[in-house]
Amino acid sequence: MTRQPRVAVVGAGLAGLTAGLALAKRGWRVDLYERSRLLGGKATSFEVEGHEVDCGQHVVLACCTATLDLIEELGLSDSLYIQPRFEVTVLSSTRPPARLRASSWPAPLHLMAGFARYPHLSALDRIQVGRALVAARGDVTPQGEMAAWLRRHHQSPRALRAFWEPFLVPALNAPLDRVSAAMGLFVIRTAFLGDRDAARIAYLTVPLARLAEAAAARLDGVHLRQAVVGLHRDGDRVTGVKLSGGTGAACDACVIAVPPSRLSAILGDAPACGVDGLDAFAAMPIVDVHLWYDRPVLGCDFAALLDSPVQWVFEKTPGYVCCSLSAADDLVQRPERELVELGRTALAAVLPQAARAQLLRGAATRDPDATFIPAPGVRRPGATTALPNLVIAGAWTDTGWPATIESAVRSGRTAALTLFSNAAGWTTATTGTGSAGAALEVARAV
Numbered sequence: 001m002t003r004q005p006r007v008a009v010v011g012a013g014l015a016g017l018t019a020g021l022a023l024a025k026r027g028w029r030v031d032l033y034e035r036s037r038l039l040g041g042k043a044t045s046f047e048v049e050g051h052e053v054d055c056g057q058h059v060v061l062a063c064c065t066a067t068l069d070l071i072e073e074l075g076l077s078d079s080l081y082i083q084p085r086f087e088v089t090v091l092s093s094t095r096p097p098a099r100l101r102a103s104s105w106p107a108p109l110h111l112m113a114g115f116a117r118y119p120h121l122s123a124l125d126r127i128q129v130g131r132a133l134v135a136a137r138g139d140v141t142p143q144g145e146m147a148a149w150l151r152r153h154h155q156s157p158r159a160l161r162a163f164w165e166p167f168l169v170p171a172l173n174a175p176l177d178r179v180s181a182a183m184g185l186f187v188i189r190t191a192f193l194g195d196r197d198a199a200r201i202a203y204l205t206v207p208l209a210r211l212a213e214a215a216a217a218r219l220d221g222v223h224l225r226q227a228v229v230g231l232h233r234d235g236d237r238v239t240g241v242k243l244s245g246g247t248g249a250a251c252d253a254c255v256i257a258v259p260p261s262r263l264s265a266i267l268g269d270a271p272a273c274g275v276d277g278l279d280a281f282a283a284m285p286i287v288d289v290h291l292w293y294d295r296p297v298l299g300c301d302f303a304a305l306l307d308s309p310v311q312w313v314f315e316k317t318p319g320y321v322c323c324s325l326s327a328a329d330d331l332v333q334r335p336e337r338e339l340v341e342l343g344r345t346a347l348a349a350v351l352p353q354a355a356r357a358q359l360l361r362g363a364a365t366r367d368p369d370a371t372f373i374p375a376p377g378v379r380r381p382g383a384t385t386a387l388p389n390l391v392i393a394g395a396w397t398d399t400g401w402p403a404t405i406e407s408a409v410r411s412g413r414t415a416a417l418t419l420f421s422n423a424a425g426w427t428t429a430t431t432g433t434g435s436a437g438a439a440l441e442v443a444r445a446v
């Protein structure tokens with residue numbers, strides 16, 4: 001009698017969950033191990049001040065097709081807001097609210113009408129931004145940092161603060177002098193230069209944890225508060241996971257979808273497992289300030305702020321706003337009351353109605369390791385390891401995307417596909433054992 005192949009998925013972030021889902025769909029028995037009490041990893045929700053809040057505001061763009069597919073597959077499309085057309089309200093303390101809006105022209109012309117009316121750029125800035133966008137389209141092997149690339153393309157300080165930084169710093173979660181031009185241009189090309197609709201902003205209107213919960217509900221075993229501390233091996237095959245309480249669990253294959261430092265701890269000798277360069281990843285924090293006012297304050301669903309420590313603000317329900325502060329390495333250690341005051345003051349500076357409203361409550365959420373910095377020269381490993389039944393996943397792996405939900409989902413898909421194709425190899429390499437039987441079934445499932 002054959003049995004379902006049993007895979008241990010380590011990490012209940014969206015990378016691990018996506019891999020687990022893909023494997024479960026092919027008939028594998030999936031056991032998910034998560035060290036914390038929550039599902040979703042960095043894309044989760046929890047209770048703060050008696051309200052369920054997201055660990056930080058998450059948005060995706062219409063070009064994040066793997067994420068949108070996942071949301072649909074999990075039956076959450078009705079809880080997804082997606083703009084009919086790219087449009088952003090831009091707030092500043094010096095001018096009335098401005099709009100950057102795409103027209104119905106094909107890309108990249110769709111941005112021209114919006115730029116023509118955007119008051120934060122001078123006529124010369126508009127020309128220079130337009131030229132840089134044209135150059136971005138053709139520059140397929142840019143070198144060095146994004147800030148240097150923008151300097152080479154004559155972007156003024158005003159163009160940086162009114163266009164490039166509000167979009168690129170939150171997308172990459174790092175200052176532009178620390179990120180590679182290759183990654184910066186990938187974002188620009190993918191969001192703005194390929195398809196007129198690609199940059200449409202989308203987000204879930206239910207707490208983010210619902211996504212992870214819906215995925216986990218389709219897996220066989222979900223083991224929360226179970227950290228994996230190592231692997232059991234037989235030669236070049238993983239035969240089980242070691243758990244923090246001193247116990248273990250057998251498996252036919254394993255997906256590890258945790259951040260690089262934790263992967264390094266689980267593997268022990270990562271280079272010997274064919275995974276190099278884990279020490280090269282540096283993390284950048286994100287801070288979110290949650291403010292509850294006695295009335296609505298924003299006048300729209302979300303807006304970008306110029307010249308402010310808050311880059312984006314979202315009014316999630318009337319009177320509850322979430323302020324997003326990316327690349328927050330200078331803020332992450334500050335006490336909560338200072339962060340709340342920072343958010344309150346920042347909103348009051350650009351929104352007269354927020355200055356007049358009464359702040360009922362405030363809270364701050366911080367993630368010191370929110371994303372890795374896509375610096376020039378960082379080499380991201382792919383899903384494959386030296387062990388055929390072990391694959392890795394995570395937003396930080398080599399997906400081509402910055403550390404986003406989209407990258408996590410894509411990495412999970414790739415990890416599952418890699419296991420499927422490796423599974424055919426185990427069947428020829430092993431005979432007669434339980435694992436071989438399992439692998440044979442895997443090969444049939446593939």
Ligand SMILES: Cc1cc2nc3c(=O)[nH]c(=O)nc-3n(C[C@H](O)[C@H](O)[C@H](O)COP(=O)(O)OP(=O)(O)OC[C@H]3O[C@@H](n4cnc5c(N)ncnc54)[C@H](O)[C@@H]3O)c2cc1C
Pocket residue numbers: 010011012013014015016033034035036040041042043055056057058059060226227228229257258259262266286287288367369370371393394395396403404405406408
């Ligand atoms: C505040 C904030 C805002 C963000 N905003 C956006 C946004 O607007 N748009 C966007 O696309 N992305 C955003 N991101 C990034 C996005 O959330 C992440 O890139 C993505 O969720 C990472 O998924 P992952 O599965 O790769 O990793 P993670 O979510 O880090 O999942 C890894 C999981 O592994 C678990 N784990 C670690 N070690 C072990 C172990 N030894 N045993 C068992 N489990 C273990 C962890 O607890 C965690 O649950 C944001 C991130 C943060 C923090």
